[in-house]
Amino acid sequence: MRIILPTSGPAVVAHGKGDLRIEDIPLTVPATDEAIVEIAYGGICGSDLHYWLHGAAGESILKEPMVLGHEIVGVVVQQAANGEGPAVGTPVAVHPATPAPGDVRYPEDRPNLSPGCTYLGSAARYPHTDGAFSRYANLPARMLRPLPENLDLRTAALVEPASVAWHAVARAGDVAGKTALVIGSGPIGALVVAVLKRAGAARIVAVDMHDKPLEIARAVGADEVLKGDDAGAIAAVDADVVIESSGSHFGLASAIKGATRGGKVVMVGLLPSGPQPVFISLAITRELELLGSFRFNDEIDDVIAALADGSLLVDPVVTHEFDLSQGLEAFDVARNSAESGKVLLNFQQ
C-alpha cells in the first residue's frame, strides 16, 4: 500500500536562542532503512526548552536550525524500503537513540554509554540530529516500537520519558519494600514516582518547590509530599533510595541529606556542566552509593508492556495538550514548571 504524501509539512524548528518557529520543512526521500511516520503526539522535554531558551542544552550548543523533539509517537505511512520494521498503518513509539560503537571502551550491554551515540533532536554532534516534531518524519525502522492494541497513542506519548524514569529506578536495583525519596517532581520525577510505585516501593516521598507538581506526584503514587527544601524534613525521610530528578545542585544536596546510611542516590536530573557545590563528604561517611543515570536502553519495551497492561499509571503527568499551530504557546506553558507537567503537541489535523 502506498499513500500519496505531501512534499512538505509543518515542524517545530529551533533557530537559535529565543528563536523558535513553526515552519514548513521539505519531506525528503527516506533512506532505505527508514520508514515515514506520521507523527500524532510529541511531548515537550526539558532539553527542547533549553534549546529554545538558551540555544543550548548542557554542552550541546545549537550551531544551525534544528527540528526539535524526541518524545514522539505516530503511525507508519510508508514502510522502510528494505522491508524492515513495522508495516503501513502500525502505531509506533520511537526509541530516539542511535548508538555508535567506536574505539572508546564502554560496557557492551549499555549502548546508552557509547560515546558517539546520537539522539533525535540533539545538537550534541555536528551536523545536528534533527528531531521529529514534524507532521512527517523519516525514522530508521530499528527505532520503531509497535504499540499493543490496548495502548493508545496519547498515553504512549509518555513512553520515552517513562523509559528514562524506568532506567533511573532500575539503577537503584530492587526497590520493593523500601523507602524512596524523589527530589524534583517535574515530568521525570513524577514518572519516577509512578515507576517506583509499580516496582513495589513501600513508602514514596516526593519533593518539589511548587504545589502543582506535588499534586501530580500524589496522583501517580507518592505517599507523602514535601514542599520546599527544608533540610530537616528531608533528612528525616531517611530514604533507602533517593532519585535526584531536579537537575540542580540544591536538589543533589537534598538528595544526599535525605539518604539513609548505606543508601543509594541515583542522579537522573542533568546538572549543568562544571563544578557543583554539594556537601559531598556525607556520601563518604555514610557510605552512600552515588549512581548516574543517562537515557535508557531496552527498558522502552518494558515500559510499553507496563503501560499496555495498566500496571504503570502515568496519565496525571500530562497536564496540557496543544495543536501544532499553537506550538509556541505550548512551549511557553511547558517552561512554567509551577503550572504544568508534561505538555503535549498534537500533530494530527
Ligand SMILES: [Zn+2]
Ligand atoms: Zn525527553
